[in-house]
Amino acid sequence: MIYITGDVHGNIERFTKEKTPMIGKLKEADCFLVAGDFGFLFRMNKAEEENLNYLEHLPFTILFIDGNHENFDVLNSYPIEMWHGGKIHRIRKNILHLMRGQVFTIENRTFFTMGGGYSIDKFLRKEGVSWWKEEIPSEEDFEEARKNLKAHDFQVDYIITHAAPEKIMNMIFPNHAPELKLNLFLQEVMDKTEYTHWYFGHLHQENTYPYNVTQLYENGLVLETDK
Numbered sequence: 001m002i003y004i005t006g007d008v009h010g011n012i013e014r015f016t017k018e019k020t021p022m023i024g025k026l027k028e029a030d031c032f033l034v035a036g037d038f039g040f041l042f043r044m045n046k047a048e049e050e051n052l053n054y055l056e057h058l059p060f061t062i063l064f065i066d067g068n069h070e071n072f073d074v075l076n077s078y079p080i081e082m083w084h085g086g087k088i089h090r091i092r093k094n095i096l097h098l099m100r101g102q103v104f105t106i107e108n109r110t111f112f113t114m115g116g117g118y119s120i121d122k123f124l125r126k127e128g129v130s131w132w133k134e135e136i137p138s139e140e141d142f143e144e145a146r147k148n149l150k151a152h153d154f155q156v157d158y159i160i161t162h163a164a165p166e167k168i169m170n171m172i173f174p175n176h177a178p179e180l181k182l183n184l185f186l187q188e189v190m191d192k193t194e195y196t197h198w199y200f201g202h203l204h205q206e207n208t209y210p211y212n213v214t215q216l217y218e219n220g221l222v223l224e225t226d227k
């Protein structure tokens with residue numbers, strides 16, 4: 001079983017039965033997938049270490065794509081390994097960062113992953129301390145995505161992103177120039193790729209849109225898979 005949810009921002013309560021009743025149903029073979037802004041590796045202090053220790057002792061696998069509230073110096077310091085067909089950073093034995101532009105096969109479904117987003121609170125944050133320019137994917141990230149989608153004949157079951165493709169972003173937040181490069185890239189993905197459903201987070205709202213797109217925040221759902 002794969003449970004997907006939106007931004008958790010390092011909030012350990014999201015991993016309790018009180019806040020997320022599904023937590024009690026996830027077993028060893030199951031996954032808890034976060035569509036960006038995982039936020040458990042941000043300050044790298046004692047409290048975060050304790051939270052990661054707590055997460056490491058949960059029975060299931062925690063998967064996340066990166067959002068715009070992540071510490072990219074820390075995330076990128078982990079070695080890269082292959083997992084289920086795509087590149088990851090293994091944070092702990094059961095906590096995996098699904099890297100940008102990858103295609104993973106999990107429970108017989110294919111997942112294209114693309115983290116990143118623009119921080120509207122950037123002016124409150126300090127570069128290298130609480131904000132990182134890597135929040136917006138690079139041309140190299142886009143090329144990695146194009147290469148891996150092509151290798152899968154531009155067909156996947158699920159697309160998991162933090163930001164939204166341009167057509168969707170225009171419906172929610174028409175004035176989004178700082179993120180436009182990413183939104184246009186995601187629109188290219190939408191136009192070229194056959195997919196069953198697209199999930200994204202980022203804007204702290206929940207909604208459904210045309211083109212089989214769902215916006216996630218605190219409420220999650222179980223994805224249809226073979227298990």
Ligand SMILES: [Fe+2]
Pocket residue numbers: 007009037067069202203204
């Ligand atoms: Fe967020």
